[in-house]
Amino acid sequence: MHKSGFIAIVGRPNVGKSTLLNALIGQKIAITSTKPQTTRHRISGILSSEKYQMIFVDTPGMHKGKDLLNIQIDRLAVSSLRDVDLVMFVVDREMGKAEEIVIRYFKNLKIPVFLVINKIDQLINKQAIDQLIMSYLNEYPFAAYLPISALERTHLDKVLETIEQYLPEGPKYFPEDMKSDQSEAMIMSELVREKILYYTEQEVPHAVAVIIESIKENIEHNTVDVSALIMVERSSQKQILIGRGGEKMKRIGSEARQEINRLLDTKIHLTLWVKVKKDWRNRPRDLRSFGYGE
Ligand SMILES: Nc1nc2c(ncn2[C@@H]2O[C@H](COP(=O)(O)OP(=O)(O)OP(=O)(O)O)[C@@H](O)[C@H]2O)c(=O)[nH]1
Ligand SMILES: [Mg+2]
Numbered sequence: 001m002h003k004s005g006f007i008a009i010v011g012r013p014n015v016g017k018s019t020l021l022n023a024l025i026g027q028k029i030a031i032t033s034t035k036p037q038t039t040r041h042r043i044s045g046i047l048s049s050e051k052y053q054m055i056f057v058d059t060p061g062m063h064k065g066k067d068l069l070n071i072q073i074d075r076l077a078v079s080s081l082r083d084v085d086l087v088m089f090v091v092d093r094e095m096g097k098a099e100e101i102v103i104r105y106f107k108n109l110k111i112p113v114f115l116v117i118n119k120i121d122q123l124i125n126k127q128a129i130d131q132l133i134m135s136y137l138n139e140y141p142f143a144a145y146l147p148i149s150a151l152e153r154t155h156l157d158k159v160l161e162t163i164e165q166y167l168p169e170g171p172k173y174f175p176e177d178m179k180s181d182q183s184e185a186m187i188m189s190e191l192v193r194e195k196i197l198y199y200t201e202q203e204v205p206h207a208v209a210v211i212i213e214s215i216k217e218n219i220e221h222n223t224v225d226v227s228a229l230i231m232v233e234r235s236s237q238k239q240i241l242i243g244r245g246g247e248k249m250k251r252i253g254s255e256a257r258q259e260i261n262r263l264l265d266t267k268i269h270l271t272l273w274v275k276v277k278k279d280w281r282n283r284p285r286d287l288r289s290f291g292y293g294e
Helices: 017-025 068-079 097-104 126-137 156-166 184-199 235-242 244-264 284-289
Strands: 003-011 043-048 052-058 086-091 113-117 144-147 209-218 223-232 268-276
Touching (some): 003 017, 068 284, 086 097, 113 156, 184 223, 184 244, 184 268, 235 268
Parallel strands (some): 003 052, 113 144, 223 268
Antiparallel strands (some): 043 052
16 A cells, blocks of 8 residues: 655744754755744655655744735745645744644644654753643644654654554655755755855845846856846845955855755856845735745
């Protein structure tokens, strides 16, 4: 019997959902960062074996944001609960107000929800883990609870085993060698954004969107020429991004290029442009043209 199904990974921002996706697939599919609200799209990672195919759907962290981008992103995360066979609710601390908001969305679900306690490498002792788990089991009838560390890849075999038990019988929806649904352009723009998240602070990471403008094969130099546009909301943010003497932008470009080369196994030449677009996070048309929303 072959089993298959879709598994949504949901939770508050920054709990380690994308890190978990990457660890389960064994490849970097989604970018991660220490800053909340890193993921903005729904990203699928596919794990195939002889016995099963699991399609993991990484989602943006659920939270109540103020701008239109955040509202759309939150809606996207919530809508991911539809049309899946299973939900993994990822947490990294005791039950609180923000967690309660997420759990509220489970109330009408008829599919199993697993409680995944992540970052146990940071919890001091077994007692702390038990206490954390108890704070959730009082709130919702979770089908299973799974303490893990996505970063250190501990107990992931137990996660896969438990998912397999609950998966329905079904076909392979995707070719066996396909690991994600991300296009090359999406991978490139996300990797550029990841480096920006790493090198900027406060409001800048949230004010940035990256759009791949063109991908052209350069036969003469045996490279692929990629041009990317970085959108920010204010000229002060543009200055921060570029840095003194263009130093920061150079570093962002160089690190993004190296990782794109490695992940896509192509030699690219990357050109970055920074442009100011006032208040794009609140403009429906900008959001659409930057690839956000359903
Ligand atoms: N110590 C520790 N850190 C972890 C673990 N898993 C993830 N992290 C860290 O937590 C931070 C957030 O990880 P992400 O995977 O980007 O979190 P996310 O839930 O996808 O965040 P959003 O996309 O913003 O919702 C990163 O700095 C990760 O390295 C873990 O098991 N242990
Ligand atoms: Mg994420």
